[in-house]
Amino acid sequence: MIPVCFYFQVHQPMRLDQGYSFFDIGRSHRYRDEAANRDIMRKVADKCYLPANRMMLDLINEHRGDFRISYAITGVVMEQFQEFCPEVLDSFRALADTGCVEFIGETHYHSLAFLFSREEFRRQVKMHGRILEEFFGARPTTFRNTELIYSNDLALEVEKMGYKTILCEGADHVLGWRSPNYLYQPAGCTRLKAMLKNYRLSDDVAFRFSDRNWSEWPVTTDKFARWVHALAGNGDVVNLFMDYETIGEHQWADTGIFEFFRCLPKAVLAHGDFVFRTPGEASAELDPMAQLDVPYFTSWADLERDVTAWLGNPMQDQAAELAYALEDDVLATGDDELIATWRELLTSDHFYYMCTKWFSDGDVHKYFNPYDTPHQAFITYMNALNDLALRVRRDLGKD
Secondary structure, three states: EEEEEEEEOOOOOOEEOOOOHHHOOOOOOOOOOOHHHHHHHHHHHHHHHHHHHHHHHHHHHOOOOOOOOOEEEOOOHHHEEEEHHHHHHHHHHHHHOOOEEEEOOOOOOOOOOHHHHHHHHHHHHHHHHHHHHHHHHOOEEEEEEEHHHHHHHHHHHHHOOOOOEEEEEEEEEOOOOOOOOOOOEEEEOOEEEEEEOOOHHHHHOOOOOOOOOOOOOOOOHHHHHHHHOOOOOOOOOOEEEEEEHHHEEOOOOOOOOOHHHHHHHHHHHHOOOOEEEOOHHHHHHOOOOEEEEOOOOOOOOOOOOOOOOOOHHHHHHHHHHHHHOOHHHHHHOOOHHHHHHHHHHHHHHHHHHHEEEOOOHHHHHHHOOOOOOHHHHHHHHHHHHHHHHHHHHHHHOOO
């Protein structure tokens, strides 16, 4: 049997107030754009989270447990669910109660912490594990780093933390002639198994589903199921990883995305060799095919599948370095509010908004960016960060 593994990323950042200016530093400490955070969360909840969760619950019940899925829900978005739309949390709890859903661990603040501070990385992973247990009674055994950022060193750290499975991108420059449709053993690890995203099939839904200029449009359920079934004999697993917001937000309801997913389980299960499994279940059932050696960082972003969506231009590098340079002083304050605010500023989206890669995937960056220019994102972020640094220095008596 060939397991099909659906993993959905669920995330919304705490957005900053673009009106927070240089003249507010030292005077005001309200960095969040609370109106935007509330309005966007309500909009996405109504378009995606609530109807998609109802649909997934119906599919699980309809197929009597034969349809199984997984979610990586960031701590940042769960905090916003609590504040702005607790009914979304209730709908995820209903999914958890079916026993057919796996909740995947990651960094609580959807941060780049592993690239800058292993200690902060471990703290955020543990924080996220605690909130998953608190909200859903789930102890994660599968891990995915922010935006599927991955390397050998990351896999070793994750194995030390007790995880059994890690998710990563099936990038061509990593795999070469090999296929993402197998499990791999991360280099240097002895127990951890790596599951790789089949990015072609995943992106056919996440990015190309409504593209009328694409030669394969429209992507019907039967057509997509045939593409999945064509992998029989050419792999052990099919990993379909995408943003949950694909359903109803990135791909609006009028594209037919809900009808596509409603019909997909039946179409896939029509082939007797295919089943649905969560990543943890598939990992437990399958053995690694070979070692996976990834000495540099990869991700699921852009055509390059690297970390240049968040780091690489001077604005991004300066902002990230200054933010992480505050770590020791922020923690030394012992002030929970200051520490939480600092961690919110570590969320990777803030650096993504500063991206200047307006070429191969420019439209993607524009879609997800609330700022008119990367420079505006940088200025807004640095104003907030400088005010936070001033507060920390004053708290420690350094100013």
